[in-house]
Amino acid sequence: MKRFTYVIQDPLGIHARPAGLLVKAAKEFADTTITLTKEDKTVKGTQLMKLMGLGVKTGDSVTVTAEGASEDAAIAAMEQFFKNNL
Amino acid sequence: MKILQGQGVSKGIEKGTLYFYHRVSAVVEQQMAQDPAAERARLEAARVQAMEQLEAMAERARAQAGDDAAILFETHAMFLEDEDFTGAMDEQLDEGYTAEYAAQQAGEQFAAMLAAMDDPYMQARAADVRDVTGRLLNILTGVAEGGINSEVPVILAADDLAPSETIQLDKSKILAIATQGGSGNSHTAILARTMGIPAVCGLGDALSEDLDGQEAYIVGETGQLVFEPDEETLAGLEARQQKQAEMRVLMRSMVGQKDVTLDGREMMVYCNIGSPEDIHAVLANDGQGVGLFRSEFLYLATEDYPTEEAQFRAYKQVAEAMKGKRVVIRTLDIGADKQVDYFHLNKEENPAMGVRAIRICLNRPEVFRTQLRALYRASAYGKVAIMFPMITSVWEVEECRRACREVMDELTAEGIPFNPDTELGIMIETPAAVFMAEELAELVDFFSVGTNDLTQYTLACDRQCSGLGRFFDPHHPAVLRALKAAADAAHRAGIWIGICGELGADLELLPTFLAMGIDELSVSPSAVLPLRSAIRKSTAAACTLDLLKG
Numbered sequence: 001m002k003r004f005t006y007v008i009q010d011p012l013g014i015h016a017r018p019a020g021l022l023v024k025a026a027k028e029f030a031d032t033t034i035t036l037t038k039e040d041k042t043v044k045g046t047q048l049m050k051l052m053g054l055g056v057k058t059g060d061s062v063t064v065t066a067e068g069a070s071e072d073a074a075i076a077a078m079e080q081f082f083k084n085n086l
Numbered sequence: 087m088k089i090l091q092g093q094g095v096s097k098g099i100e101k102g103t104l105y106f107y108h109r110v111s112a113v114v115e116q117q118m119a120q121d122p123a124a125e126r127a128r129l130e131a132a133r134v135q136a137m138e139q140l141e142a143m144a145e146r147a148r149a150q151a152g153d154d155a156a157i158l159f160e161t162h163a164m165f166l167e168d169e170d171f172t173g174a175m176d177e178q179l180d181e182g183y184t185a186e187y188a189a190q191q192a193g194e195q196f197a198a199m200l201a202a203m204d205d206p207y208m209q210a211r212a213a214d215v216r217d218v219t220g221r222l223l224n225i226l227t228g229v230a231e232g233g234i235n236s237e238v239p240v241i242l243a244a245d246d247l248a249p250s251e252t253i254q255l256d257k258s259k260i261l262a263i264a265t266q267g268g269s270g271n272s273h274t275a276i277l278a279r280t281m282g283i284p285a286v287c288g289l290g291d292a293l294s295e296d297l298d299g300q301e302a303y304i305v306g307e308t309g310q311l312v313f314e315p316d317e318e319t320l321a322g323l324e325a326r327q328q329k330q331a332e333m334r335v336l337m338r339s340m341v342g343q344k345d346v347t348l349d350g351r352e353m354m355v356y357c358n359i360g361s362p363e364d365i366h367a368v369l370a371n372d373g374q375g376v377g378l379f380r381s382e383f384l385y386l387a388t389e390d391y392p393t394e395e396a397q398f399r400a401y402k403q404v405a406e407a408m409k410g411k412r413v414v415i416r417t418l419d420i421g422a423d424k425q426v427d428y429f430h431l432n433k434e435e436n437p438a439m440g441v442r443a444i445r446i447c448l449n450r451p452e453v454f455r456t457q458l459r460a461l462y463r464a465s466a467y468g469k470v471a472i473m474f475p476m477i478t479s480v481w482e483v484e485e486c487r488r489a490c491r492e493v494m495d496e497l498t499a500e501g502i503p504f505n506p507d508t509e510l511g512i513m514i515e516t517p518a519a520v521f522m523a524e525e526l527a528e529l530v531d532f533f534s535v536g537t538n539d540l541t542q543y544t545l546a547c548d549r550q551c552s553g554l555g556r557f558f559d560p561h562h563p564a565v566l567r568a569l570k571a572a573a574d575a576a577h578r579a580g581i582w583i584g585i586c587g588e589l590g591a592d593l594e595l596l597p598t599f600l601a602m603g604i605d606e607l608s609v610s611p612s613a614v615l616p617l618r619s620a621i622r623k624s625t626a627a628a629c630t631l632d633l634l635k636g
Contacts (some may be wrong), residue, residue, distance in 0.1 A: 009395040016211060017157055020164040048168040049196045055203050
């Protein structure tokens with residue numbers, strides 16, 4: 001399993017639009033499970049409403065993991081996604 | 087007279103008849119399906135149809151109100167693709183319920199989850215989920231959406247409007263919107279603002295259906311709905327209406343036109359802004375650029391130094407929104423008079439003359455570097471210009487330029503795009519900068535005069551001191567002569583000079599500025615139209631420097 005932790009920079013946090021884009025990005029890796037954890041709550045990267053339900057705000061720290069056949073590519077794509085969008 | 091008070095969420099005034107929006111909502115009962123397989127197929131067909139509708143609406147919104155409005159419907163479409171949402175519907179179908187009941191239950195479950203969050207933005211998203219669910223139900227039950235059945239435009243009244251409802255309604259029939267619920271965060275408010283129609287939300291039960299068909303004034307600025315105004319109120323409302331009509335005529339006559347005097351002298355009319363949100367007002371008033379974007383909000387709003395990334399985003403957002411028009415961003419301008427705890431500035435007896443603005447940046451290269459990196463990165467996304475405040479010496483500008491070069495070298499090495507020809511300018515706000523203007527002009531691409539500070543330092547009058555009254559006189563010939571000296575130095579060096587202080591909007595001084603050859607005036611967005619109108623009535627050749635006489 002691969003992981004990284006990221007501090008959200010976007011002033012609005014993970015709001016609807018980046019959440020939607022994130023789901024799209026996560027669905028690219030059908031053979032790999034991507035998760036996001038904020039404090040004690042974990043959701044899959046493909047769960048749009050649950051992702052919004054995490055209520056991730058600017059300055060919050062989230063941990064992203066990838067586990068599966070393409071975990072290296074998936075975690076790299078996620079890191080890039082967070083840097084570019086969040 | 088009767089006045090209903092709500093929250094004004096979109097500016098403007100209109101007079102019209104109240105028209106209640108009747109939502110034909112599908113009634114859903116908890117029912118078991120006759121044929122579970124058929125229900126599954128019905129729901130899937132409705133889901134696909136809803137997605138198609140939303141895609142079409144996204145296109146329509148994009149054409150009517152821009153990308154921001156379109157994103158909303160794209161988000162709705164994504165909800166319908168969400169595996170948890172479809173999963174929740176499937177669970178209900180598995181239990182044997184009808185497609186309608188399954189959709190409604192799933193929608194309520196997620197709407198309730200969002201509504202329970204402590205973040206107002208997320209709470210407002212509950213309405214989105216209900217909106218999407220309503221769409222599914224309408225398709226399933228074959229209920230048509232409610233329209234406006236009126237020949238003349240009306241003030242649309244409703245409990246709350248779903249974004250899809252607002253976008254589907256015939257805009258030519260809507261003068262304004264009044265709702266019982268909703269907030270400034272709601273999509274109705276955002277759409278009303280984008281479309282430039284007044285809207286008042288949160289009127290509560292007072293906005294009852296008994297009022298249907300009654301005539302009222304709606305005022306976005308005050309958040310009021312006024313019925314049968316008395317004479318005095320009516321006069322005020324009519325004056326406001328008159329002013330709005332004049333502004334619209336003005337606006338129409340000036341949109342997209344250059345700001346030139348009768349004898350052909352061009353003046354750049356820009357806006358001062360304090361945060362990325364202000365860009366809406368700039369665009370609404372047809373500002374030709376941003377002459378001063380105060381970057382302080384980034385520092386004042388946080389509990390620690392804002393990161394390069396957070397700054398980059400804010401700058402990029404504004405640069406992109408202005409679509410190639412100039413955006414002058416001022417590097418941080420704080421001092422001991424503005425409370426930013428994490429800077430740990432020493433308490434000063436006289437903060438106006440203390441460690442502030444560029445002095446902080448030059449003393450703390452890391453803070454400066456972070457901001458410069460963010461600014462240069464944003465320069466790849468629009469016409470960004472960087473401006474340094476509180477300059478008194480040539481060496482300060484040399485040091486700023488050196489810092490810029492270092493940042494550009496870093497970005498080049500990292501392969502990050504930026505515009506190497508990003509304009510660099512300085513604020514002229516100290517007498518020292520005026521005396522050194524000749525040399526300073528050789529080092530930069532533009533000057534911008536901060537008239538408030540220039541007045542304070544030239545006249546030795548503390549801006550914060552309340553007893554100074556007539557001594558603090560921005561029209562003082564000494565201030566105007568300082569301006570002229572800076573303008574002459576700028577023009578000799580072939581660079582442009584603007585004014586970004588409050589004086590820029592002072593119409594009494596416009597002839598003096600024209601006589602000096604000031605190239606740019608940057609004012610608050612609301613001052614743009616009166617200023618443009620005055621410029622277009624002026625004759626530059628006839629303007630004199632009489633006010634500079636002692």
